[in-house]
Amino acid sequence: MDLLRYDFGYEWPWTWGHALAAAVFTLLAVGLYRARWRRTGAVMAALAAWAVAGAVIVNLVLRFSLPIVLPTERFLTGGEGRVLDAGAGSGRSALMVLTARPRATVTALDIFGAEYGIGGNGPERLLANARAAGAEARLEVRVGDMRAMPFEPRTFDGAVSAFAIDHLSRPDVERTFAEMTRVLKPGGQFLLLVINQDAWVRTALPFFVHHGYFGGRAYPERWRSGLERAGFRVIDEGTQPGTLYFLAENAPPAVSALPGASTRD
Ligand SMILES: C[S@@+](CC[C@H](N)C(=O)[O-])C[C@H]1O[C@@H](n2cnc3c(N)ncnc32)[C@H](O)[C@@H]1O
Known part of the structure; x- marks a missing residue:
């Protein structure tokens, strides 16, 4: 159970x-x-x-006490590679990847500076959950800020972030998206999950009216255009209970579009 x-x-x-x-x-x-x-x-x-x-x-x-269900099978269809989880917390999103993609490894990044509803938010709880899933060997935990990620350019094949980026202000969302495009390989996928104030959330948590600058249900177009402005191409989007998701591909500008430059890093 x-x-x-x-x-x-x-x-x-x-x-x-x-x-x-x-x-x-x-x-x-x-x-x-x-x-x-x-x-x-x-x-x-x-x-x-x-x-x-x-x-x-x-x-x-809404599964507050269970791993998140992967909302789209189009994420990391190759099944393997190095995946970043930005704002991993206690591991619901890291376990989503580790269990749905059993050949992938996950680097869980979190600032662990505040609880965000998670009592004792820290690497130990995250590692204990990975151990319970039998996936500890495929998980690395890094303490750091997703607005200035401690990784080299083009490190990851894929990335996820669940219910974390929507805690940030608009400039910080933009900074984080820019960081995502930097640390992802060209063509790497980014799966973004944010709160959606749908009927499930409004019924169970009627007081939970606002979550971050972009809000939820009313503003999917803001998330989509924010991703596109950062250089992503949105290839899939939809909902699952309490959730709005976007699957985007890191699409660097064509080399010919950058006078005098051959890459973005
Ligand atoms: C609500 S929790 C979500 C955790 C997990 N992804 C989940 O879905 O259960 C939000 C997480 O984002 C992390 N976070 C917030 N701001 C951050 C930042 N600037 N850099 C890294 N992590 C951050 C918090 O520490 C917290 O663990």
């Missing part, structure tokens, strides 16, 4: 908050019915039902 196998460290208000609310609302509903406050009891019963739905959505649909 993967829910018990991994510990991604998302704090209890995210993972168990709805279950606690469901228990409290249920007790209130029963008490109020017994005291013949039927209307208020009905409101509490409705809130209890919402909280049960929220617990199921957060844990099984």
Whole structure:
């Protein structure tokens, strides 16, 4: 059971908050019915039902405590190569790659400077989850900033970033995209996942209205044009619960378009 196998460290208000609310609302509903406050009891019963739905959505649909499901089979179809995970946190996105592409290696980059909802956010939790997946040997963890990545140009065959870049300001998103084009090989793929305020998120987390400068559902075109301005070619995009994804190819400008220059690095 993967829910018990991994510990991604998302704090209890995210993972168990709805279950606690469901228990409290249920007790209130029963008490109020017994005291013949039927209307208020009905409101509490409705809130209890919402909280049960929220617990199921957060844990099984949005998968806060499970590895992310690879949203497109078009990512790294060759199945092997060196993949960067920018803003890897406790490993949900690194494990997405390590399990879906068992011949690939992952370099997990994170600043680990703040928790972002992950209690004790640090390399140890990430490594423990890779160990639980039997993939520790294919994971390298680096502490660093994705806005100024500690890697040589053209290091990676592919890259992912999940629910991390959308925490950044617009200039920092642009800096990070530029860094991605630098550290990816020409033609290398970048799979970007950001929060989408879809019906699942709005139902389970109605207070979660804003996430980063670009927001979610309303602005897919901003993400797409940001990627294109940085030099990527978007080859696939879509949604999965709570998620907007873009698969983009690092498409360096044609050599002839750069007077006097032969490469970008
Ligand atoms: C919400 S967590 C997402 C973690 C993981 N990708 C997932 O989907 O569960 C966001 C992560 O981005 C990292 N992060 C934020 N700003 C960063 C930066 N400038 N450079 C590297 N990592 C950063 C945080 O430390 C945090 O671990």
